[in-house]
Amino acid sequence: MTKLTLGSYPYLLGFDQLERLVERTAKSGNDGYPPFNIEQTSDHSFRITLAVAGFAEEDLTITVEDSQLNVRGAQQDADDDRVFLHRGIAARQFQKSFVLAEGVEVGAASMENGLLHVDLTRSVPETVVQTIQINKPRGA
Template identity: 40%
Template structure:
């Protein structure tokens, strides 16, 4: 079994602890578990994403979507069959599930829909204006005659 030791990188970087923790978790060998339910992750635009999960047989009150900081969790648990119902063949899976997604900074859920057995979760990345890249002007001249222009935000690339 091959493992990666990121300890030397912790010493030479500042503020990247979370990144290395994510790398460490991704490289760990976990017990084999089914990837249930199946899902797609789509990029719809520069800062727009969509997760589509196949959750046939589940209703909106049996599915819970929770976003906490940079983690999105989708879980589902079927309600018990009503008394007196006898199922002769069960081909539609109704097992409970819990799927967790790691989100980048400033990504939030904007919409969630359940239609035709597909759960669709729309996400958008909204970086606050103060965190966007900005151009920093360089002052010229001596201390008494220096003039500093106002800091400008970088124009968005088309």
């Protein structure tokens, strides 16, 4: 059986990048840590909220690279001599990646009660109608 790709459909021109984007997202290795929510805050805006209890603002890095939002967390090693009888609060490093569609921009980020909020907005593309003139062949 032949695998159908977006390039196999003659009316979907230029969508090969979308297929690569889906493959990249599937390979991003995102596990379930830290847990997160994505909510729609208006018709053209979203908020990603990550549960980052135990992380300080200095421990978190938010970057956008090649249409991908990356949130990384790495806690500084404490120099105290604490002895844990039980350690149930995760303190491991993480990287969470979100692929952004064209026109989606990252706005502000804020921390509140152990939750990291990242606001996104999507610009509404303007409808453009273009008329293409048909040229006569040379020498006709």
